[in-house]
Amino acid sequence: MIHARGLTKTFGPVEAVRGIDLDVSAGEIVGFLGPNGAGKTTTLRMLTTLLRPTSGTATVAGADLFADPAGVRRRIGYVAQGGAIAPFSPVGEELVLQARLYGLSRRRARERVTTLLAELDLPGVEERTTATMSGGQKRRLDIAMGLLHRPELLFLDEPTTGLDPHSRANLWDHVRRLRERDGLTVFLTTHYLEEADALCDRVLIIDHGRIVAAGTPDELKSGHGARTLDEVFLAVTGRELREEAAA
Amino acid sequence: MTALAALTGHYLRASFGDKFGLAFGAVQPFLYLVLFGPLFARSGVGSWEVLVPGLLVQLGLTSAGMAGFGIVFDHRFGVLERLRVTPVSRVTLLLGRVLRDTVVLLIQAVAIIAAAWALGLRAPLAGVLLALLLITVLAVGLASLSYAAALTMRQELFAPVMSTVVVPLMLLSGALLPMSLAPAWLDVVSRLTPFRYAVEGLRALFAGSYASSALAWGVVVSLAFAVVGVALGTRRFQRENA
Ligand SMILES: Nc1ncnc2c1ncn2[C@@H]1O[C@H](COP(=O)(O)OP(=O)(O)OP(=O)(O)O)[C@@H](O)[C@H]1O
Numbered sequence A: 001m002i003h004a005r006g007l008t009k010t011f012g013p014v015e016a017v018r019g020i021d022l023d024v025s026a027g028e029i030v031g032f033l034g035p036n037g038a039g040k041t042t043t044l045r046m047l048t049t050l051l052r053p054t055s056g057t058a059t060v061a062g063a064d065l066f067a068d069p070a071g072v073r074r075r076i077g078y079v080a081q082g083g084a085i086a087p088f089s090p091v092g093e094e095l096v097l098q099a100r101l102y103g104l105s106r107r108r109a110r111e112r113v114t115t116l117l118a119e120l121d122l123p124g125v126e127e128r129t130t131a132t133m134s135g136g137q138k139r140r141l142d143i144a145m146g147l148l149h150r151p152e153l154l155f156l157d158e159p160t161t162g163l164d165p166h167s168r169a170n171l172w173d174h175v176r177r178l179r180e181r182d183g184l185t186v187f188l189t190t191h192y193l194e195e196a197d198a199l200c201d202r203v204l205i206i207d208h209g210r211i212v213a214a215g216t217p218d219e220l221k222s223g224h225g226a227r228t229l230d231e232v233f234l235a236v237t238g239r240e241l242r243e244e245a246a247a
Numbered sequence B: 001m002t003a004l005a006a007l008t009g010h011y012l013r014a015s016f017g018d019k020f021g022l023a024f025g026a027v028q029p030f031l032y033l034v035l036f037g038p039l040f041a042r043s044g045v046g047s048w049e050v051l052v053p054g055l056l057v058q059l060g061l062t063s064a065g066m067a068g069f070g071i072v073f074d075h076r077f078g079v080l081e082r083l084r085v086t087p088v089s090r091v092t093l094l095l096g097r098v099l100r101d102t103v104v105l106l107i108q109a110v111a112i113i114a115a116a117w118a119l120g121l122r123a124p125l126a127g128v129l130l131a132l133l134l135i136t137v138l139a140v141g142l143a144s145l146s147y148a149a150a151l152t153m154r155q156e157l158f159a160p161v162m163s164t165v166v167v168p169l170m171l172l173s174g175a176l177l178p179m180s181l182a183p184a185w186l187d188v189v190s191r192l193t194p195f196r197y198a199v200e201g202l203r204a205l206f207a208g209s210y211a212s213s214a215l216a217w218g219v220v221v222s223l224a225f226a227v228v229g230v231a232l233g234t235r236r237f238q239r240e241n242a
């Protein structure tokens, strides 16, 4: 579903991503973990056609990132870290517009919005604006935006940040259901490592723009003699900081 | 095509929901019409038929020209990025907004012309309708360039920079006083701005001189302006946003 080789991205002097190889198969849920500033969002924005890689190649959902960005866009959903809904227009209209941009008729778009809002525990919010909604409700709306067109591959950038434990559990259940029902492939970032452990088939840990560990949660834990993914995370990231401290 | 209709309809509904915003873009030319127009019409420099075309170009600058302001918020709230992940072509993403701005401008233009009619404007109907067509072309270029500017400069600079840039462009177009009165150097500078040709083209239409070279130049320059505007605007939508 995702095959990337040697992806890099530099912003002026900042090497945000320094050569990443990725392989994600259809139907997998893969967690992309790493400290703040490690390059997670930058990588996701490259894979979703929002940011042109400085170098490297990738096919995403069967389409070449450079040759056929529209093909990639048609098949993926992306939920950005910072949200994607302005506070001034009714959310129902924004959702219907978004669905129509993927070719749904007005009627089909309305139906789809109603079902999806119910599935995400947000029934009847169509007339409201996000200015009147809680942080968790807004986050679930962002996720609804990414799922409207039933993508094959979903990118979630810290989807559960700011959600209470119930909402987080509910969202992960929803993601699991979509994988089982529709074979959805999910590539997600999160800082909640116990959740990644419970949910993900595989995790990749990125630090300073490089992948420093990859495998199933169990492989990673046993490989590092760790009891939790937190311990693995602490062992494999922040090496530069420790080296600086030692020097 | 569905995508373009969906986008334009969505933005139009938002604009019609905001009556204040709809009126606001036309406030400046309306003030000129009511507080300066009667003076102008009695000054011996020209009549309502000379002033109103100028005010329509001023309207273009203050209404469609400031359209980019709206995208600043969409950019900030991540809406633009969400739209850019959809398969919709970049030119459609731009045109959805631009068509809305054009419709808004036409409504404002009709309101100005109607008010001017009440004050004493008289022009052939065909000329007025063709003028609205020419204004449509101009609006497409202006709104597109406004979005290109909004996506290029630092967000907080857009409003102050654009509202300042609009002033010399309006003065140099001869919108308020015909450039035939200008000293040679000012006339030359004025000819370097596209709006000079638009104003003179519109004046020709209001005067009913459909075969004049002023009209031909107005049409050619406005069309070229629209093409350049859309091309630049599309490029800004294509570009990765930092
Ligand atoms: N548009 C940009 N211009 C300049 N530098 C950038 C830009 N975007 C990201 N960076 C830098 O690239 C590096 C990686 O940032 P990125 O947002 O990918 O991190 P992240 O792993 O998503 O972090 P977080 O967990 O905090 O979201 C950081 O050093 C960041 O400052």
Ligand SMILES: [Mg+2]
Binding pocket: A040, A041, A042, A081, A157
């Ligand atoms: Mg991030």
